Amino acid sequence: ETASGVRIIYGGSVTPENSKDLIGKPDIDGFLVGGASLKPSFTDIIIAAVPPIPLKKPKFIKVDDIEPAARGVNIFAKVIKAPTPVANSEDVTEIVVGDSTGTVTLSVRGERAKHCEVGKVFRVQNAHVVMIKGYIRLSVDKWAALKPADEDVGTVNEEKDISAVEYELTNE
Helix, strand or coil: CHHHHCCCEECCCCCHHHHHHHHCCCCCCEECCCHHHHCCCHHHHHHHHCCCCCCCCCCCCCHHHCCCCCCCEEEEEEEEEEEEECCCCCCEEEEEEEECCEEEEEEEEHHHHHHCCCCCEEEEEEEEEEEECCEEEEEECCCCEEEECCCCCCCCCCCCEHHHCECCCCCC
């Protein structure tokens, strides 16, 4: 009972060989590592003590499902309009992409936009929406992926441009 209320840090000899068994003990919460921390095998002790977090498969949505406060957006989309530099910006480029449900404007930083050619399909992962003067821009920053894809997105619905719809801030 006392052990459940107190954090117990094991201070004995910790090696990569015994660390997995030690951390599996019900009352040991961590290690106080001395000289072993100076050895290259120290990373093996850390890996044994901190189990890896399994990666989740990304969930891809359609363009018309993108909302103003969306984060972690994953889509497959075809390039409709070639990259164009944004005025008064050094490294931001806008690219219009779309799928069978509509189109959206991507805001891409850096050199990644140079590979976006009209007609090519791209995978956009972990992008987020930025509202610019009330309009949606899907931001592809350093945390997002923009990669070519073999996915078939069908015929692009250019009639529905979600970046052309003006949104108004409400107090709800």
